[in-house]
Amino acid sequence: MAALQTTPPSVSAAIAALVGIAIAGGLLGAIGSVVVRRLRNPVGKYRLLYAAVLFPYTLLAYAVFALTGVGAAFLTALPAAPDLVTGILTDFVTFLAAGSVWIISYLPTVRGIRDVRDVDLATGTSIWKMTRYVIGLSALLSVVLIPLQVGSIESSPLALAIGLAALVLGMLYAAPWLITVLRSTSTPTGGTADRVERLCDRASLNVRDVRILDTESEETANTLVRGPPNYRRLFVTSTFLDTFDDETATALLAIEAGQLRTHVFEVRVGTVLVAGISLIASVIGIGPRWPLLGLALGVILVGFWLVRRRVRAADEYAADQVGRMATADALTEYADLHSLEPTRRRFPNPLSIKVAFGDRIDRLRTANNL
Incomplete structure (x- = not known):
């Protein structure tokens, strides 16, 4: 500023x-x-x-x-x-x-x-x-x-940080419209619209409308749901619709629905904002420095742990919708398409906001065999 x-x-x-x-x-x-x-x-x-x-x-x-x-x-x-x-x-x-x-x-x-x-x-x-x-x-x-x-607001650094946090949250809720401005999108029509609606119904993913992101050259097959609770918009890449069959696409959309229900995105953003404001307050000397640093670290550890738990819970939700093996196979196909090697961790990384891809797949397959 x-x-x-x-x-x-x-x-x-x-x-x-x-x-x-x-x-x-x-x-x-x-x-x-x-x-x-x-x-x-x-x-x-x-x-x-x-x-x-x-x-x-x-x-x-x-x-x-x-x-x-x-x-x-x-x-x-x-x-x-x-x-x-x-x-x-x-x-x-x-x-x-x-x-x-x-x-x-x-x-x-x-x-x-x-x-x-x-x-x-x-x-x-x-x-x-x-x-x-x-x-x-x-x-x-x-x-x-x-x-x-x-x-x-700029007269107070802490108020500035809080004001910026409020603006970030506002932009996140306005994302359904902002993404259409910043990216090339189109509205599905005809058979494509019918297929997307059918896939969302099977995955129990409730959204108000859908936009397709053009990703032909990048070949990235992703989905994204953004917007306030009363206006959820699904963004799906063209590669996602062209590459995955209905079973795989339904499973991946079910994972997206599970992450919406477990509020994975909100917990991630909340963790980063609270930890960031605490860190800023500590650095600029508003309040006790070390307790604020400890608070920032504590928020990160607890918040990231909650995110990992909710990602696993979202996988469980998808497994309930389409089956454990179908969910595991969908994650495997996603990794193969993007040339990702499913990584595994013997011990979880407390500073990681993600669950290792291989661990997610193994958990679904192992539980299916119990």
């Missing part, structure tokens, strides 16, 4: 900062891609590279740009404008700068993903889709943050 910035640097210094951070991100992505391709289960490791390395690096880049006023520096050549307009434009440029770092960091990994998954994923197409997403998300975040430009 604009109020977080110090005196903005010169345009040349802002360009140098952007280029330097972007080049470092590109090197990070290239080195990470080389390492990941040599590891076991490279597709899973690519996902970890994005979530644990490149995304945090992008957040760090945004923090640097926001605190040093890089966004404001790029606007110095524009005519004077009202403070509100200037603040919105500054936020947009700052988000766009951080987004460009993400794109450049992501670029070296496209070829690696294409090779390890053996898919026809054109680099230009992939980067264009990512660029469109970044531009749309930057504009959206700039508009969403308008209340922070006109209010006095």
Whole structure:
């Protein structure tokens, strides 16, 4: 936000900062891609590279740009404008700068993903889709943050954190409409609409409407349900409908229905928000530092444990709907399509928000044989 910035640097210094951070991100992505391709289960490791390395690096880049006023520096050549307009434009440029770092960091990994998954994923197409997403998300975040430009919430760091949390929750509930803006979607018609409705009925997945995400080149077969309780929208990829037969698709949709019933997504988001606010309060000195750090760690441990339990409960729900073996087979087919090796853990990782894929499959198959 604009109020977080110090005196903005010169345009040349802002360009140098952007280029330097972007080049470092590109090197990070290239080195990470080389390492990941040599590891076991490279597709899973690519996902970890994005979530644990490149995304945090992008957040760090945004923090640097926001605190040093890089966004404001790029606007110095524009005519004077009202403070509100200037603040919105500054936020947009700052988000766009951080987004460009993400794109450049992501670029070296496209070829690696294409090779390890053996898919026809054109680099230009992939980067264009990512660029469109970044531009749309930057504009959206700039508009969403308008209340922070006109209010006095920025005077309190803790109030700012809580305000941001409220905005995040608002965006999550508005996701059914936001995703259609940021991604290429279509409404199913004819036989496709009838099939999706039939699959949802068999899986006991209650949604208000459905949108199809175009993922032909990526060959990702995923489903996603977002929205408030009275307006659930199902997003299903075109690859999901084209690749899986009715039995497999029903089982995977039943897992999605189980995760809705056990509130997996809400627990994940709540855990991250509460832990993040506690951590911010500790770092900026609002309240006792060590107790707040302990609270953040405790929330993470308990929240992640709850998520893992609810993921297993969702699998059980799907097993009740379509059978244990059908659910296990569906998870296996999903892993095979995405070139994922089902991993297994002898002991659960307390800092993991997911259940190992192989453990989920084994649990379903073993219980079926008891």
